[in-house]
Amino acid sequence: MAMALRAASRVLLRAGSRLGRREAVDGARRFANKRVLVETEGAAGATRIAVMKFRNPPVNSLSLDFLTEFVISLEKLENDKSIRGVILTSDSLKRGNQTKVAATEKTEEKRATRDHGGRLQERPGIFSAGLDLLEMYGRNPAHYAEYWKAVQELWLRLYLSSLTLMSAINGASPAGGCLLAITCDYRIMADNPKYTIGLNESLLGIVAPFWLKDNYVNTIGHRAAERALQLGTLFPPAEALKVGVVDEVVPEDQVHSKTLSVMAKWLAIPDHSRQLTKTMMRKATADNLIKQREADIQNFASFISRDSIQKSLHMYLEKLKHKKG
Numbered sequence: 001m002a003m004a005l006r007a008a009s010r011v012l013l014r015a016g017s018r019l020g021r022r023e024a025v026d027g028a029r030r031f032a033n034k035r036v037l038v039e040t041e042g043a044a045g046a047t048r049i050a051v052m053k054f055r056n057p058p059v060n061s062l063s064l065d066f067l068t069e070f071v072i073s074l075e076k077l078e079n080d081k082s083i084r085g086v087i088l089t090s091d092s093l094k095r096g097n098q099t100k101v102a103a104t105e106k107t108e109e110k111r112a113t114r115d116h117g118g119r120l121q122e123r124p125g126i127f128s129a130g131l132d133l134l135e136m137y138g139r140n141p142a143h144y145a146e147y148w149k150a151v152q153e154l155w156l157r158l159y160l161s162s163l164t165l166m167s168a169i170n171g172a173s174p175a176g177g178c179l180l181a182i183t184c185d186y187r188i189m190a191d192n193p194k195y196t197i198g199l200n201e202s203l204l205g206i207v208a209p210f211w212l213k214d215n216y217v218n219t220i221g222h223r224a225a226e227r228a229l230q231l232g233t234l235f236p237p238a239e240a241l242k243v244g245v246v247d248e249v250v251p252e253d254q255v256h257s258k259t260l261s262v263m264a265k266w267l268a269i270p271d272h273s274r275q276l277t278k279t280m281m282r283k284a285t286a287d288n289l290i291k292q293r294e295a296d297i298q299n300f301a302s303f304i305s306r307d308s309i310q311k312s313l314h315m316y317l318e319k320l321k322h323k324k325g
């Protein structure tokens with residue numbers, strides 16, 4: 001198992017050096033794959049933190065390519081001893097005076113909607129739309145197995161990361177988007193009622209895997225998770241805060257600065273004691289998946305291949321397509 005993980009890491013690192021590129025920007029360092037941009041802050045030799053920005057338009061869905069690039073980036077950061085904290089956030093199109101980095105003109109058009117006067121109105125931001133439905137629909141069992149292995153890998157690496165991870169949730173965060181957030185040590189969400197977060201799998205006619213359910217239970221408690229999972233609840237920020245899916249809700253333009261200041265407090269704790277504590281809290285949950293990874297992959301591949309499940313996904317995709325006016 002350990003050997004297999006090391007071999008996989010070597011392959012990912014080799015792929016990373018092919019895919020990645022480094023640039024120096026105003027003293028800060030950054031590297032980027034096609035779908036993940038990483039910027040590091042802090043002076044050389046001192047503790048630095050990294051901001052990982054998702055840019056997989058139109059909705060930052062967790063496609064196989066995105067998962068691969070995400071793991072490569074995370075691995076690079078884990079291997080950089082000067083980095084102690086990482087912030088996960090979305091680089092997608094935002095409103096107001098914020099930057100538009102990832103969008104092509106066509107994507108911008110897609111990410112917008114027209115008001116009654118025919119003017120383009122930008123849609124709310126998206127942290128991540130979760131697993132890529134097109135990786136789970138109309139493919140073959142071998143593809144589903146490969147995809148699920150990559151999903152498991154991302155979850156394990158995030159959940160067990162020795163880094164301090166925080167999410168700056170600047171948009172909608174359903175299902176796999178919520179997964180990214182709840183693997184973090186701390187979550188700060190923008191106070192925008194159009195943004196919701198939660199595990200909505202049951203609404204799609206599918207079921208969250210047991211390890212994601214465990215992660216949810218560990219975050220919000222058994223009773224709240226039981227109710228939210230059955231109903232597929234997507235919580236707006238105030239409710240997400242109340243139930244404990246997120247730790248703080250702040251005005252949208254303060255999400256980044258607030259996350260930086262909370263990060264500074266966490267980084268004041270000695271790494272070794274914080275890391276050992278994190279492992280103590282999380283190891284049993286992660287081990288539960290590690291000991292049955294292959295069975296979980298086979299279970300997913302056969303579940304998602306069922307005609308009834310494919311039909312549910314088809315209906316859901318059609319609903320997404322036709323919701324536009």
Ligand SMILES: CCCCCC/C=C/CC(=O)SCCNC(=O)CCNC(=O)[C@H](O)C(C)(C)COP(=O)(O)OP(=O)(O)OC[C@H]1O[C@@H](n2cnc3c(N)ncnc32)[C@H](O)[C@@H]1OP(=O)(O)O
Nearest residue numbers: 061123129130131132133134172174175176207303320321
């Ligand atoms: C043991 C078995 C275990 C099985 C476990 C399976 C676990 C699954 C976990 C998941 O993560 S499933 C995915 C759940 N995600 C969602 O339900 C989100 C669906 N999307 C939305 O609600 C909305 O798209 C949005 C994120 C709120 C954004 O809304 P907006 O109005 O801004 O954009 P849209 O017009 O809806 O979407 C644009 C474009 O993107 C496509 N799309 C949206 N979400 C996904 C996705 N998750 N995967 C792939 N593609 C997605 C959408 O269809 C549109 O495409 P089009 O071609 O432009 O029509």
